[in-house]
Amino acid sequence: MQDEQLRDSFQGQAAQSDVWNDGSGSGPRQNFEAESIPDVVVMEEGTGFYPSEPMLCSESVEGQVPHSSETLYQPADCSNPRDPLIVSIHLLVLESGYIPQGTEAKAVSMLENWRLGGVYKLQYTHPLCEGGSAAVTCVPLGNLIVINATLKINNEIRSVKRLQLLPASFICKEESGENVAKTYKDLQKLSRLFKDQLVYPLLAFTRQALNLTDVFGLVVLLLELKLQLFRLLVVRSVLSLSAVCHDLYIASNDQLLWRCLYLRDFRDGTVRGRDTDWKELYKKRHKEKKLREGGM
Structure with missing residues (x-):
């Protein structure tokens, strides 16, 4: 039934005018003309190159890491081999759909006071686990890092999983x-x-502890799976999905996704700052392209 509702909602939105979200809330804000985003975006030739870069850590290969890894690492001021490992751990938690506590936007830098007194502590919430928060505490122990994931519900803290790296x-x-x-x-x-050994069990345990009912369909796919699916779509479809519900709105506005879509559709090899708003850049580039086509 939920899958049918999702399809119906998607079809209803797809039949309407294209929608751009301004990022200021949890749903669509501006309507553009019906032909604003074509079903097929014609890639521009001779405007740079199309870098085949990994979008997620799971796609990394020797000599290539996700742009998000560089974005987090560069301002982190890593001073020992443990620091970059914690940076990558933070990124992996973000890829799983967790949100740094206190913000609904993906951070372009590490959390405040992420390393304090030789101990690393990261705190998150998850949109599928309202009412609970998670903490990932990393403690150096000789050559190892001991990672402890805890869950906080109604001021009660429970230890969920432990991992040594x-x-x-x-x-x-x-x-x-x-x-x-x-x-x-x-x-x-x-x-x-x-x-596999910490983040996914933590998410499952949290939903169980909150007595949340089982849900199915596209909405409950892990964020990284949503991103892998969305990057295969034309922009019109991504915008339609963003109007379905709050969860898909968040996923479809992910900066990793829009960087991938921008590089795919415009082949722009320009080096840009780590605070670049890739969706806004896509919108700007698309408008410029429409104006050029209108003037021909």
Whole structure:
């Protein structure tokens, strides 16, 4: 029944004018002309290159890491091999749909006081687990990092999962300079290990502890799976999905997604700042393209 409602809602929105979200709330805000976003975006030739970069840590290969990894790493001022591991752990939690506590936007830097007194502490909420918050505490123990995930519901704190990682298995010892890709190794393995053994069990335990009913369909797919699906769609379809519900609105406005869509559709190889709003940039570039076509 829920899948049918989702399809009906999607079809209803798709039949309407295209919608751009201004990011100021939880739903659509502005209507553009019906032909604003074409079903097929014609890629521009000769305007740069189309970098084949990973969007998620699970897609990383030697010499290539996600742009989001570089965005978090560069301002983190890492001073030892443990610091970049915690940066990647934070990114993996974000990829799973968790939101840094106190904000509904993905951070472009590490959380405030993320390392304090030799201990690392990260706090999150999740849109599918309203009423609960999670903390990931990382404690150095010799050559290891011991990671403890806890759940807080009604001021009661429960320990959920514990995981030990060896920084040397994922962080290169050599000085990498500004090349973040040379800092990390085996990010695919780290992603699989950390998510399977800690993040996904934490999410499942939280929903169970909150007595939330089982839900099905596109809405409850993990964020990283939604992003992998959405990046295959034309922009018209992404905008239609954003109008279905709050959860899909959040997923369809993810900066990782819009960076991928922008690079795919405009082949722009310009180096841009880490605070770039990729959806706004896509909108601006699309308007410029429409104006050029109108003047021909």
